[in-house]
Amino acid sequence: MENHSSEVVYVGDNYDEDMPATERELAEDATWKIIQKNTFTRWCNEHLKCINKRVANLETDLSDGLRLIGLIEILSQKKMGKHNKRPNFRQMRLENVSVALNFLEAERIKLVSIDSKAIVDGNLKLILGLIWTLILHYSISMPMWDEEEEVEEKSKATPKQRLLGWIQNKVPQMPITNFKGNWQ
Structure with a gap:
């Protein structure tokens, strides 16, 4: 007897044809997610290069808050408040990310469901949402588009x-x- 469970089966870069389209779109290696992650990483690095920092992996490299703070300082052209320069412990990383998110809130940039825990824990969906919010606010809204x-x-x-x-x-x-x- 065959098993027709909703188990996801991948072969190389190809998805199992029987997988529902919604499952394919939500899969960890969905094409849109990979493209968005690569594009947003390049966008971050384009801005971070002026302070000699870079992001290799969005899920892990923003977790200590230092690159995130650096990116926001570059974009906003304002200095961030006091934060931990060497965040060795989880609590210090959470505090750093909170400094960055609180700064964005003070700048009247609306963040939906994004908190410091999501960034520190590497929640890719919310990190992509945060970066998209930064792109919308600091790049797309800039006068050069108009x-x-x-x-x-x-x-x-x-x-x-x-x-x-x-x-x-x-x-x-x-x-x-x-x-x-x-x-x-």
């Missing part, structure tokens, strides 16, 4: 809408109207 727009239009469009407009402007031959179906 060179051709009028001032009144800038204040009404969301960062996501402005990014889509920028992409449409850069590749006018491609009919891109959304971030889902058009990317396939």
Whole structure:
């Protein structure tokens, strides 16, 4: 008798064909997750290089809070409050990440369900969410994206809408109207 459980079976880079699409999308090595992780790592490193720091693995390298604090200081162009320079213990790492998250809160940057424990414990989904929030706030919202727009239009469009407009402007031959179906 065959076993038809919902067990995930991978062969190389290929998923088991019987696996439901939702399970494939949530799998640890789902293509979108790998691409997002690599892209966000490169984005972090692009900013961190000016202080001679880098991230090799988002899940572990932000856990002591030092690179996260460095990244936020670079992006915000403000100095962070007092933090542990050598966070050897878990409590010190939690405190450092809390310093960074509290700073973002004070800057009125909304973080949903992201706490210091999630970052210290390497919760990839929430770390990716945190980095995306930083990208939205500090990169996409910056004036360089709005060179051709009028001032009144800038204040009404969301960062996501402005990014889509920028992409449409850069590749006018491609009919891109959304971030889902058009990317396939």
